[in-house]
Amino acid sequence: MSATAAWLAILATVAVLAAYEGARAWAQHRTPHCVARSAHALLREEWFDAVSQQRGSEILSVQTLRNSLMAATMTASTAALGLVGTATLTAPSLREALGGAGWLLTPRLVSELLLLALLLASLVCSAMAVRYYTHLGFISGMPVECAARPRWNPMGHVYVRRAGALYGWGLRHLILVAPVLAALLHPLAGPVTAVGVTAVLWGFDRIDEE
Template structure:
């Protein structure tokens, strides 16, 4: 018992830091799992589920009515948005790498607002590494979204009556929804970066940011129920 008490007294800041981090990960992870399950069971109750249904109907209309110009313009807008977000992620990655190179100078300045968290250089570098991984995931997600939109741009313009090519509205909609899912993952990583960045200032700020982000996401991800 004396050994445990001494360990807690010596490392209580580190314990608080990591405990808050684990709690925040469980909160956001649990919310995301609940959202995915609800989107599958009742797609009309969530924005992502409703958008997936709308994209499927849109693909069927475009391929049925040969609306090539509308399809190209819409996919071009989506590709440009994903490209912009991927480029922004690269800029943020370079900024974080610069912070890692100057960790010994920047870290002490941020500890002024960190009365409860660890001030160890190692834990501060660990926080920066998590933010770096977060934006790497964002970059690859948006890059995969661009790849998917480019593929759909060709598939959606294939005439349905030109032979046994296997390109059907259902398959094209599947490709489009997959590309949009990658775009959604990229946006989630941007949202999740807010608690991670505030974690640099201390675990209390991370917990506050997580609760605030959870409230905002709950409002953005769900559609108001309407009576028939």
Template sequence: MFTLYNAAMWWKLKSDPIFTIQGAADLSRRAWVVSVMEEKKDILAVQTLRNSTMAATFLASTAILLSVGVLSLTGQAENVGTTWHSLNIFGSTEQSTLALKLLVLLVNLFIAFFSFSSSIRLYNHVGFMLNVPSIDGNYSSSMTFVAMQLNRAASHFHFGMRAFYFMVPLVFWIFGPLLLLVSTGAMICVVYFLDRTPKMYCDYMTPFSIKSCKLE
């Protein structure tokens, strides 16, 4: 269900680039690269990339720590299995099933870790590329490449966050398949609310005499 939801969002972005906040942010990052490289905003670029790198580093560290925690639970499956299966109405209570659930959860956390790690790597590359001098005053080729790499870094970060979100249904799956279905449906509703680009009102900034209109 969660995979189908993300596939539907990806397909929707093909026809409407600003349907989700990720699509709108993609366009904003392209404009940011142009602004930074043309106006030589080196300090702004360093600070922004540093913040993004710190966030990805924190989440990557969290993912690997959670992975270690899950690994420690695999050795205690027999002791905690009875408690975890107390809410399991019709699902299997075999130890092998519990081990499979923990393995899937572990793989999901490793996916999150590698996604955030790749994001950090790309953010570091972008930090160097932003300050590459132009050739004959022409930034067009380098701007395109930098913007593509920056959005690749953001995509890896986004994928890592998706893995974190998917961790919630996987945790409930340990307690039974019914809770897996319920938590997946609830997570899809929450993620859809977070994904949708907020509607913009042209008079939102009127008290400050700043013109603001809907994104086109």
């Protein structure tokens, strides 16, 4: 396969993923209640408001947050393992490409760097989601009738939005690894896989109104 065709395949893969993110952002701006990301953010905020007003719901809220915390932890662990494994496997080629006086930018090198960037982004977002879920658990576990709870509720409101958004980004970055990994196996597989993955994501990201 020629270098030009490989470059075009890599650019097409990135273009498909970027076009999907742009289309989703546009749809979220136009109809936020029909896009899962914004609808779920509102759901989490209303849930926190409800448990902050309902006396005796502290244990239930902490258990719910613990489930979310474990999910974010699993995503972070998966991204960390993938990052370490990818760095180990690509270290020889990266050292060869970047170690000389003038490094050569190739389609494979770009794919490897993009793969490492996605895994690192997934790890960072998921780890930060764990951080916010942990602090939110302390806030949500305070007795509703205590004097300190109203003072911390605004921060909890912010944290529940940030934690959910970061977890979503971490999971999304982990899924977007698939087209880049396919491009590493064969450049032409990248755009095809990107179209398939974004089509599936688009179906999951939409919430049809009844």
